[in-house]
Amino acid sequence: MKKYFLLPHRFYAIGWVLFGFALLVTILDLSTDVLPSFSSKVFSLIPDFVCGGTDFIVTNDSWYDEIEMVSGFLGLYFVAMSSLKEEDELTLLLRLRSLMWAFTVNTILFIALVLFVYGFIWIYIMLYQGILIFLLFILRFHWEIHKMRVSANQTKEDER
Helix, strand or coil: CCCCCCECCHHHHHHHHHHHHHHHHHHHHHCCCCCCCCEEEEECCCCHHHHCCCCCCEEEEECHHHHHHHHHHHHHHHHHHECCCCCCHHHHHHHHHHHHHHHHHHHHHHHHHHHHCCCCHHHHHHHHHHHHHHHHHHHHHHHHHHHHHHHHHHHHHHHC
């Protein structure tokens, strides 16, 4: 069977480790004064004064947000795109159906949040919107795999 750009299965565990690390850093970052200061001058594509600051291109920023988002996004990408130990046409179909379902649910949630959420929290919703589609896909795909395995076991028991 053609692989369709899936990562090797070992990336599945690497992805969960990266995502767990992102969750840990997020929780510690949200807790005040738990993590030491980890900031430096960084190059910004959009000037800081657009958001009310005074810096133009170089600004002082904490690296925790970038660590959280990159490791979380990359981790969920690895989990979602790593192949199963046994990959066939049926699992490819389940991947496609799960992706379409996740995309639809994510769009509905996005529209609802656009209509009902305002203020500064909107920025956080936009940041985590990209991660949400991966979570929805992973949950739906593994639920479909679980249902397929239960159905196969039930068929084997019925044949006996």
